[in-house]
Amino acid sequence: MRTQIFAYKGVLGAITDLDNGKFLNDPRSDGQFGVVVPVEEIDISPEAVSLLLNAPREGGSFAPIMLTKHSVLYDGDSKASIGLFGFWKHLFKGSDLCIGRDCDKDVLNLCNIIDIMPPDGFKSVIDELNK
Numbered sequence: 001m002r003t004q005i006f007a008y009k010g011v012l013g014a015i016t017d018l019d020n021g022k023f024l025n026d027p028r029s030d031g032q033f034g035v036v037v038p039v040e041e042i043d044i045s046p047e048a049v050s051l052l053l054n055a056p057r058e059g060g061s062f063a064p065i066m067l068t069k070h071s072v073l074y075d076g077d078s079k080a081s082i083g084l085f086g087f088w089k090h091l092f093k094g095s096d097l098c099i100g101r102d103c104d105k106d107v108l109n110l111c112n113i114i115d116i117m118p119p120d121g122f123k124s125v126i127d128e129l130n131k
Helices: 044-053 105-110 121-129
Strands: 003-008 011-015 036-040 040-043 065-074 078-085 089-092
Touching: 003 044, 003 078, 003 121, 011 040, 011 121, 044 105, 078 105, 089 105, 089 121
Parallel strands: 003 040
Antiparallel strands: 003 011, 011 089, 036 078, 065 078
C-alpha cells in the first residue's frame, strides 16, 4: 500500500501500512519513532502540500515531519523521503504540525500529488477535537 498524506480542517493526517508499505527504515525495530517513506511511494493531497509548505520549522533538525533529499540513492531510485512520527495512522495538529529546521520543501513536488478524500474516521476525530 502506498502512504497517503491528506488534510482536513487544517490538520494533517497520513496512513501507512507497516505490513505492505515500502520504507527506508525498519519501523518495527527497536528505537524507531516512526516511518521513513521514499517519495516514490507517497500520494499527497494538494491541501496537505499547502499545509506543509506553510508549516513552521522546529528549532532542531529533528521534528515530527521530516522532508529529506538524499545525497545518495536508496533502493536504487529513491532521491528523497518523508519521515513521519508514529505508525499506521498519523495525525499532526497544532505544535505537532511542524517540519525540521533543515527540511527541504522541494521534496513535496517529488510525491504523487492527487486529490485524496480523508477517511471518515479521521474527519470524525478532527470534528470532535474542534468542538
